Amino acid sequence: xxxxxxxxDHTADLGLRARGDTLEEAFRQAARGLFDAMVDLERxxxxxxxxxxCTSQTVEGLLVEWLSxxxxxxxxxxxxxGEFELEIASREDGFALHGTxxxxxxxxxxxxxxxxxxxxxxxxLRVEETADGWIAECVLDV
Amino acid sequence: xxxxxTLEPVGPARFRLQRSGGMRVPGLVxxxxxxxxxxxxxxxxPEAWSALRQVQNVACLPGIVGASLALPDVHPGYGFPIGGxxxxxxxxxxxxxxxxxxxxxxxxxxxxTQLSRGxxxxxxxxxxxxxxxxVPAGLGSKGELRLSVAEIDHVxxxxxxxxxxxxxxxxxxxxxxxxxxxxEGADPTCVSALAKKRQFGQVGTxxxxxxxxxxxxxxxxxxxxxxxxxxxxxxxxxxxxxxxSRALGHQIGQDYLKEMADAVSxxxxxxxxxxxxxxxxxxxxxxxxxxxxxCGANCAFANRQVIAHLVRTSLERTCGTEPDATRTVYDIGHxxxxxxxxxxxxxxxxxxxxxxxxxxAFGPGRPEAPEPYRHIGHPIFVGGTMGTASYVMRGTDVxxxxxxGSGIHGxxxxxxxxxxxxxxxxxxxxxxxxxxxxxxxAHSKRGVAEEAPxxxxxxxxxxxxxxxxxxxxxxxxxxxxxxxxG
Numbered sequence: 001x002x003x004x005x006x007x008x009d010h011t012a013d014l015g016l017r018a019r020g021d022t023l024e025e026a027f028r029q030a031a032r033g034l035f036d037a038m039v040d041l042e043r044x045x046x047x048x049x050x051x052x053x054c055t056s057q058t059v060e061g062l063l064v065e066w067l068s069x070x071x072x073x074x075x076x077x078x079x080x081x082g083e084f085e086l087e088i089a090s091r092e093d094g095f096a097l098h099g100t101x102x103x104x105x106x107x108x109x110x111x112x113x114x115x116x117x118x119x120x121x122x123x124x125l126r127v128e129e130t131a132d133g134w135i136a137e138c139v140l141d142v
Numbered sequence: 143x144x145x146x147x148t149l150e151p152v153g154p155a156r157f158r159l160q161r162s163g164g165m166r167v168p169g170l171v172x173x174x175x176x177x178x179x180x181x182x183x184x185x186x187x188p189e190a191w192s193a194l195r196q197v198q199n200v201a202c203l204p205g206i207v208g209a210s211l212a213l214p215d216v217h218p219g220y221g222f223p224i225g226g227x228x229x230x231x232x233x234x235x236x237x238x239x240x241x242x243x244x245x246x247x248x249x250x251x252x253x254x255t256q257l258s259r260g261x262x263x264x265x266x267x268x269x270x271x272x273x274x275x276x277v278p279a280g281l282g283s284k285g286e287l288r289l290s291v292a293e294i295d296h297v298x299x300x301x302x303x304x305x306x307x308x309x310x311x312x313x314x315x316x317x318x319x320x321x322x323x324x325x326e327g328a329d330p331t332c333v334s335a336l337a338k339k340r341q342f343g344q345v346g347t348x349x350x351x352x353x354x355x356x357x358x359x360x361x362x363x364x365x366x367x368x369x370x371x372x373x374x375x376x377x378x379x380x381x382x383x384x385x386x387s388r389a390l391g392h393q394i395g396q397d398y399l400k401e402m403a404d405a406v407s408x409x410x411x412x413x414x415x416x417x418x419x420x421x422x423x424x425x426x427x428x429x430x431x432x433x434x435x436x437c438g439a440n441c442a443f444a445n446r447q448v449i450a451h452l453v454r455t456s457l458e459r460t461c462g463t464e465p466d467a468t469r470t471v472y473d474i475g476h477x478x479x480x481x482x483x484x485x486x487x488x489x490x491x492x493x494x495x496x497x498x499x500x501x502x503a504f505g506p507g508r509p510e511a512p513e514p515y516r517h518i519g520h521p522i523f524v525g526g527t528m529g530t531a532s533y534v535m536r537g538t539d540v541x542x543x544x545x546x547g548s549g550i551h552g553x554x555x556x557x558x559x560x561x562x563x564x565x566x567x568x569x570x571x572x573x574x575x576x577x578x579x580x581x582x583x584a585h586s587k588r589g590v591a592e593e594a595p596x597x598x599x600x601x602x603x604x605x606x607x608x609x610x611x612x613x614x615x616x617x618x619x620x621x622x623x624x625x626x627x628g
Contacts, residue, residue, distance in 0.1 A: 007559075007562070009190075009558040009560055009561060010191050010218065010558055010559075010560050011217045011218050011555045011556070011557070012217055012218060012219055012224050012555050013219075013220065013559075014559055014560070015191075038281055039281070048478055055233045061400070061403075064396075064400070066401075068396050072336060072340055072389075072393065074261075074281075074282065075339075075340035075343070075344065075389040076336075078282060080282075105282075106281060106282035108280065108282065108585060109283070111587065112586075112587075113279075113281040113282070113350070113585060113586045113588075113589075114281075114350075114586055114588040114589055114592070115278060115350045115351040115559070115586070115588075115589050115592060115628075116280075116281045116349060116350040116351060116628070118244040118245055118351075118391075118392040118395075119392050119396045119399075120396065120398075121220035121221070121239075121240075121242035121244075121397050121401065121417060122220065122221075122399060122415075122416045122417040122419065123191070123220035123221070123415075123417040124191070124313060125416065125417075139191075139220055139297065141220065141243065141244045141245070141392075141395075142351050142559060
């Protein structure tokens, strides 16, 4: 699988564009982009595991559910994540995601914290298959 | 190509966006020419996020009254623009999640000390260092006030008063907080368990991003009468605390964005963008949302109350000042939706006023202002950037007539975080600021780069436009001595 993420210019907040050759890879890259906005991803050790199960009627809604579940963990368990695996199933009433995130509690000295993400907005929310693969985009409130 | 949007001048620092398409009311933008040029440029670029298109989208929402407003610090947000105001009829209108945002009741508390600049000038390093060590800030920080499940509901219902009851601050603070530090109508059953759980450790934390705590001095008095009423004088040391409702507000926003997006289709609402998720004000969804927003707002008041207490303990250590020598000037939010009474075309009406990146700025005579300020209008706080000035301004009669009594809240960003982080280096920003007499204490160097003064509009221009339009009046100008960042 291959994919990538990049930040987009948004004056107040942070635009995120994730690409992947599969939908799952685009979602995985979006999660990496979310945590890259907060810490140095490469320095997060995959010591602890968190599982995510979420559903949505739309694939865009599923992206918001996936990212906001991961984001909430920074307050619930204090965990930040750097590695992600997931599967997405299409169902009659929408989509279901099962995934695993691996990370560790925040260590400010080591993780080089940046800004805290407050939420996943619906601005510019887009999940699409293009000729070059899947694209997942959203704007994070920072 | 996107539809061409053009602002027409209709008065000093005042521009109208004519009705077109699905707009139910015109747009009204208060800004200087440079900001207008930028708004036009963004709107003409289909790749750019455009604040003006957001003004237009808000004007399309059901039940909007008067105009979709943008104030001089306008820039693109999500849903509403930042610096955006929308007032809605209670029968015909909607409650909009994007009109409040994720950081519910983010705002500023100002504390006035009895110290003067000359008394602290050679101690700024130790005062700043102690404040930095005393007030939890930055990603993952935990607050002093640890709560149980039952206690969090008290915070949501009682706001700042709960914090005072727990020993954080003084009874007399409460009269100098917007709504007495407790917004009516809060219902903790409308807030998810997840939102509450995320908040347990976060009451009394500053956060990160554009949040700050600044040690400042009054550099200039611009309105002697109002400054006297607010108890502010030349060279006086004040402290400004800029933070919001932390994870609780963030989760309320996230939860209701989804619920209100469903409500749009349930009620068959004609909404131009998904980001403007909303529900009719009288609907169960909107009532629950507004009850949750009140909870978030109360949590933000409690948060700033706890931090104010921590500031007092710090000043007692470093400057020997008694806690009651440091007075709350005012505490007011700039992300909220509240039901207020306004005069519209000569008629008194109750409206739901959303202010996103805009503060309530009531002029003289309104009963909502604390009694000592009532004759002059209550203060509003305009945050500068770390290196430039901040302002205390006040509401005006013109503002009451044209903006539903709303005001500017800051300089407003000019550069994206990505561009700022490329252009500026945290260590260089800190040493440059030290050279100009501002000590920065920060948990994140990258955060400092993103928040570099050069990433913001010139606050003087924003204040100047608000004054030229007559919507807010400058009272004092403040200059930072020390800045605490997350």
